[in-house]
Amino acid sequence: MGFFLETLIGGLMAGMLYALVALGFVLIFKASGVFNFAQGAMVLFAALAMARFAEWIPGWFGLEGSYLGTAAAFVVAGALMFVVAWLIERLVLRHLVNQEGATLLMATLGIAYVLEGIGSTMFGSSIYTIDVGMPKDPVFLFEGIFPGGLLINKEDFIAALIAAVLVGLLTLFFQKTTTGRALRAVADDHQAAQSIGIPLNRIWVIVWCVAGLVALVAGVIWGSKLGVQFSLSTVALRALPVVILGGLTSVPGAIIGGLIIGVGEKLSEVYLGPMVGGGIEIWFAYVLALVVLLFRPQGLFGEKIIDRV
Amino acid sequence: MSRQIGEVILDLKQVSLSFGGVKALTDISFNVREHEIRAIIGPNGAGKSSMLNVINGVYRPQEGEIILRGQRFTKMNPYKAAQAGISRTFQNIALFKGMNVIDNLMTGRNLKIRSNLIQQAFWWGPARREELEHRAKVEDVIDFLEIQHIRKTPVGRLPYGLQKRVDLGRALAMEPSILLLDEPMAGMNVEEKQDMCRFILDVNDQFGTTIVLIEHDMAVVMDISDRVVVLDYGKKIGDGDPDEVRANPDVISAYLGASH
Numbered sequence: 001m002g003f004f005l006e007t008l009i010g011g012l013m014a015g016m017l018y019a020l021v022a023l024g025f026v027l028i029f030k031a032s033g034v035f036n037f038a039q040g041a042m043v044l045f046a047a048l049a050m051a052r053f054a055e056w057i058p059g060w061f062g063l064e065g066s067y068l069g070t071a072a073a074f075v076v077a078g079a080l081m082f083v084v085a086w087l088i089e090r091l092v093l094r095h096l097v098n099q100e101g102a103t104l105l106m107a108t109l110g111i112a113y114v115l116e117g118i119g120s121t122m123f124g125s126s127i128y129t130i131d132v133g134m135p136k137d138p139v140f141l142f143e144g145i146f147p148g149g150l151l152i153n154k155e156d157f158i159a160a161l162i163a164a165v166l167v168g169l170l171t172l173f174f175q176k177t178t179t180g181r182a183l184r185a186v187a188d189d190h191q192a193a194q195s196i197g198i199p200l201n202r203i204w205v206i207v208w209c210v211a212g213l214v215a216l217v218a219g220v221i222w223g224s225k226l227g228v229q230f231s232l233s234t235v236a237l238r239a240l241p242v243v244i245l246g247g248l249t250s251v252p253g254a255i256i257g258g259l260i261i262g263v264g265e266k267l268s269e270v271y272l273g274p275m276v277g278g279g280i281e282i283w284f285a286y287v288l289a290l291v292v293l294l295f296r297p298q299g300l301f302g303e304k305i306i307d308r309v
Numbered sequence: 310m311s312r313q314i315g316e317v318i319l320d321l322k323q324v325s326l327s328f329g330g331v332k333a334l335t336d337i338s339f340n341v342r343e344h345e346i347r348a349i350i351g352p353n354g355a356g357k358s359s360m361l362n363v364i365n366g367v368y369r370p371q372e373g374e375i376i377l378r379g380q381r382f383t384k385m386n387p388y389k390a391a392q393a394g395i396s397r398t399f400q401n402i403a404l405f406k407g408m409n410v411i412d413n414l415m416t417g418r419n420l421k422i423r424s425n426l427i428q429q430a431f432w433w434g435p436a437r438r439e440e441l442e443h444r445a446k447v448e449d450v451i452d453f454l455e456i457q458h459i460r461k462t463p464v465g466r467l468p469y470g471l472q473k474r475v476d477l478g479r480a481l482a483m484e485p486s487i488l489l490l491d492e493p494m495a496g497m498n499v500e501e502k503q504d505m506c507r508f509i510l511d512v513n514d515q516f517g518t519t520i521v522l523i524e525h526d527m528a529v530v531m532d533i534s535d536r537v538v539v540l541d542y543g544k545k546i547g548d549g550d551p552d553e554v555r556a557n558p559d560v561i562s563a564y565l566g567a568s569h
Binding site: 177178179180181182184185187188189191192193194195196197198199200 | 365367386387388390391392396397399403404405406407408412415416417419420422429436440479480483
């Protein structure tokens with residue numbers, strides 16, 4: 001029982017991180033109908049920026065070893081992501097208003113390569129580490145209840161907590177503020193939103209800024225777990241089944257999808273893995289997503305698309 | 310009626326619009342006076358919706374100019390139009406389907422909101438006061454359109470006639486000086502049409518809103534409009550008060566087919 005719970009909790013925590021990346025996809029898709037292929041590149045770019053600034057800034061201002069330096073690096077990296085968002089809107093999206101979905105998808109594919117290129121030019125292409133001072137040591141919980149207790153990775157736990165808080169804040173922002181309402185309006189109908197005086201361009205910049213921020217948080221968390229390297233941009237690929245499972249248009253879907261995939265991966269690896277010789281963790285999520293596609297093409301929580309014929 | 314028709318508020322001069330080789334509008338001029346109800350009619354494909362989209366800035370005409378309150382607009386866009394006090398409804402309702410009626414109407418207040426993102430995020434003094442003010446205005450619109458009972462319903466679930474009414478409500482929430490209505494009564498039954506007519510006349514009468522509307526139901530158009538402009542194949546073939554237009558031979562032949 002203890003072992004099962006341990007696996008379950010591990011899965012939930014990993015799932016929260018998938019959800020965080022998936023959230024980036026959903027935000028942009030909802031607001032602009034664009035499937036943002038560059039989300040992974042944004043995660044990498046943000047992580048690179050964070051890793052390097054955390055190294056440079058304390059050096060420039062003599063803040064070595066203090067939390068202030070790390071915080072400053074985070075703020076600067078965040079600002080950089082805002083600039084990136086603004087540039088993407090200005091240089092690419094603005095010129096593609098009302099174009100086909102496929103055109104926009106190709107544009108984001110282009111953005112992905114440009115971002116990766118600029119990222120490695122600006123920040124170098126070696127492997128970096130991000131150390132934001134997260135505790136690495138595992139802890140044992142409930143030792144009284146289970147023999148030996150539950151082994152929980154503190155870092156994962158804190159990361160999942162941060163992700164959960166971020167998701168909660170974003171939900172509040174979307175549901176409760178005037179700007180959030182304008183964002184939802186744009187997501188529903190561009191033309192109508194424009195006609196009532198919602199500035200489309202500004203809304204897009206805001207959405208990409210939010211997606212940039214989400215990418216930064218995801219980048220920092222994944223980066224401090226795995227190290228910052230080129231393969232970080234493929235983290236986005238692992239979030240793809242999450243989006244398919246949860247539905248591209250649903251924020252809660254991204255979260256629950258992430259949790260299902262996280263738990264599914266871990267449990268299947270542990271309990272089904274031995275039967276087929278192990279290593280299912282890598283492809284399990286994709287198979288799950290395929291099965292969902294067969295029965296609910298819009299995902300578990302996505303809007304059902306009904307076309308009048 | 311209490312309202313007084315005033316000066317020319319919107320003047321279109323020699324507007325031509327084409328899409329590639331297709332001429333949607335050719336050399337069209339007409340004006341709209343303050344506080345009047347101005348109808349645009351014409352057979353299918355006459356360019357009525359295009360005309361409305363030119364006023365609203367969705368389409369930018371290749372030639373001609375739009376003069377709004379004496380100010381020339383060569384590059385109109387929907388955002389500028391909204392800022393200048395023009396709001397509109399859509400032929401195929403374009404409401405925000407995932408939101409409820411109140412939220413839909415609240416989006417109509419967007420331009421009037423002064424608090425910034427950070428104030429909103431923290432639900433802080435001015436933002437909060439503002440939200441309440443706007444909410445009160447929206448409730449007024451809800452009362453006016455008699456849709457109190459559906460205020461919390463997601464609009465996607467409402468029947469067509471009510472969706473049309475909410476669409477009008479969102480436009481009214483902007484407190485426009487000019488209201489563009491694209492076939493406000495299309496697809497409605499008689500009772501719904503009567504309601505809609507009453508709302509249009511009341512808006513015009515109570516708020517003095519200038520109204521430009523496109524409508525196919527001739528009886529309705531002749532009944533409620535002050536002046537009518539008639540388009541056919543993108544050209545203007547008639548302009549005047551309902552009686553004049555009814556007597557115009559070009560209009561009769563466009564609608565009934567010419568006798569050769």
